[in-house]
Amino acid sequence: MISGADLIITCPHCEALAKVFSIASGNPFGTIGWSDGYRDSPMMPTAPRIARCQSCGKAFWTGQAQSIGYLLPEQGDAQRKPEWQAAPYLEPLDEAGLMNALSEGLGCSAELELELRVAIWWRGNDAFRREDAPVGHATSPEACANMERLIEMMHESDEDLLLFRAEALRHLGRFDEMEETLRGVYCSDYWPAKSRLLELGKAEDRKLRVLFTMELPEEENALNPQG
Ligand SMILES: [Zn+2]
Numbered sequence: 677m678i679s680g681a682d683l684i685i686t687c688p689h690c691e692a693l694a695k696v697f698s699i700a701s702g703n704p705f706g707t708i709g710w711s712d713g714y715r716d717s718p719m720m721p722t723a724p725r726i727a728r729c730q731s732c733g734k735a736f737w738t739g740q741a742q743s744i745g746y747l748l749p750e751q752g753d754a755q756r757k758p759e760w761q762a763a764p765y766l767e768p769l770d771e772a773g774l775m776n777a778l779s780e781g782l783g784c785s786a787e788l789e790l791e792l793r794v795a796i797w798w799r800g801n802d803a804f805r806r807e808d809a810p811v812g813h814a815t816s817p818e819a820c821a822n823m824e825r826l827i828e829m830m831h832e833s834d835e836d837l838l839l840f841r842a843e844a845l846r847h848l849g850r851f852d853e854m855e856e857t858l859r860g861v862y863c864s865d866y867w868p869a870k871s872r873l874l875e876l877g878k879a880e881d882r883k884l885r886v887l888f889t890m891e892l893p894e895e896e897n898a899l900n901p902q903g
Pocket residue numbers: 687688689690691692729730731732733734
């Protein structure tokens with residue numbers, strides 16, 4: 677993975693500067709695809725879609741912030757633009773931070789609300805992205821309410837979202853509804869995920885699971901053992 681230029685943006689609330697990282701080149705090796713649809717790609721990190729300004733403390737969609745330029749990785753560019761260089765990087769928000777962003781009104785359209793709620797669900801599930809996670813799915817009343825709302829919002833939606841809906845139903849232990857939802861998934865691209873969810877549902881398994889992994893090629897492993 678090679679870092680790219682940093683995008684410099686201004687906070688839509690207070691105009692404070694912030695940096696957004698980018699990568700010049702990445703690859704999908706090492707990706708883990710999880711049953712909730714989240715893909716963890718260590719060699720292809722993405723910049724946060726929602727962040728909180730470190731100056732005024734307000735949350736915003738990074739796509740709605742104004743871009744003012746790029747800070748190039750070349751030596752010398754940082755010296756020419758010390759204010760840009762000093763700006764903090766935008767940090768991704770955790771489950772609680774995203775829930776706060778939702779209550780501050782960032783889910784102001786159905787589309788944004790859906791994206792924000794999926795992000796809340798994924799960040800809550802991060803606690804279970806390891807083999808020995810004791811429970812394997814969210815249990816807090818806030819997280820369950822979020823899944824309930826996602827299930828409601830993804831009723832009769834596109835097939836990729838029906839897979840998300842089925843997974844949320846599985847986490848809540850509603851296996852019959854999960855099966856019914858998966859009847860709406862026909863696209864052959866989704867068959868492996870669909871059959872795995874059906875299998876887990878039959879076993880009354882509610883845990884977040886790994887669906888696939890993309891192994892690093894052996895020669896790259898040898899060259900770059902730490903990734
Ligand atoms: Zn601000």
